[in-house]
Amino acid sequence: MSVYFNKRRKWWEYYFRHNKRPYTKAGFKTKKEALAEEAERKKEVKQPQRPRTEQIDMDFLTLCNRRLDYLAAYRSDRHYQDTVYLAKRWVKQWSDKTxxxxxxxxxxxxxxxxxxxxxxxxxxxxxxxxxxxxxxxxKKPNRWFNHNPTDDLDFFPVEQKKKYVPPIKDVIAVLLAASGEFQDYLWTIALTLGRMSEVNRLEKSDLDFENGVVTLYTRKSKNGNLTPREIPMTAKLKEVLLN
Structure with missing residues (x-):
């Protein structure tokens, strides 16, 4: 169906192809509006004098939502949420632009x-x-247009600062100052050298007490797959995890 309701975004969209080229637009409040806009757009693209080399005149809001749908399906939730936050700022700037x-x-x-x-x-x-x-x-497989206004922009110079690495005595002081489950949580991070996201993702099936191994999962690959890595379970870590 070329006109459909996007449950995630809570609006109507249309999408159709003509001569193997996709045409899409989102943000309609009603199905009637989407159908009318789609019909008008189809009339335009089917004109025989229309140049074959013309790209999609996609509005920026639709582009952002297509990208967010892709990230929600293929990337981590953190990556998706970070992009949602930034996209809200960009849409305020260019929501009325193609x-x-x-x-x-x-x-x-x-x-x-x-x-x-x-x-x-x-x-x-x-x-x-x-x-x-x-x-x-x-880029492939979309190729909706060939215009990227950021191509010729350089990154801003940044002053590189040395990262602070706390000495072991400070780490232990923080661990001892904590209590209860929070202390166990900090011990798990310290003894596995895991990221917070990895520790938060831990399940019982990731704990192999018999062989003394903890399996952590992270998304570091290009395709966003969860990649496992095994961490030796020290006596202290075993004590914390059994607590």
């Missing part, structure tokens, strides 16, 4: 304001996110 109406200058001016108001690190993070959003539409 992809082809967003210029390199417009993106650069936006990022400069982010750099001034927040930091160069944040501006660089947003540049990476915007570049990924546009590349999602440019």
């Amino acid at each position: 992809v082809h109406e967003i210029s390199t200058e417009s993106v650069q001016n936006y990022l400069i304001e982010v750099c001034k108001a927040i930091s160069a690190q944040t501006a660089n993070k947003e540049l990476r996110g915007l570049r990924a959003i546009f590349n999602f539409g440019v």
Whole structure:
């Protein structure tokens, strides 16, 4: 069906193909509006004089939602939520624009304001996110358009600072200051050297007390698959996990 209701976004969308080229738009409040817009768009694309090389005139809001749907299906929840947060900022900036109406200058001016108001690190993070959003539409298998306004933009210079690594005595002091389940949680992180997301994902089936092994899972590969790694279970870690 070319017109459908997006339950996640709570609005109507249309999608159809003509001469192997996709056409899509989202954000309609009613099915009637989506059908009317789709019918008008079909009339336009079926005109015989329409240039064959013309790309989709996709609005920026639709592009963002297509990307978010992809991330929800293929990437970690954290990656998805981070992009949702950034996309809300971008939509405020360009919600009334099509992809082809967003210029390199417009993106650069936006990022400069982010750099001034927040930091160069944040501006660089947003540049990476915007570049990924546009590349999602440019590259295979989508190829909805060939315009990426971030291509010629450079990252902002950032002052690299040495990361603070607490000495072991400070780590132990924090562990001893905690109590109950929170202390067990911190011990598990310290003794496995695991990420918080890995420890939060632990299940009983990941604990092999007989062989003294803990299996942690993380999403580090390009396709977003959970990748396991085994950690030796020390006597203290076993005590904490059995608690």
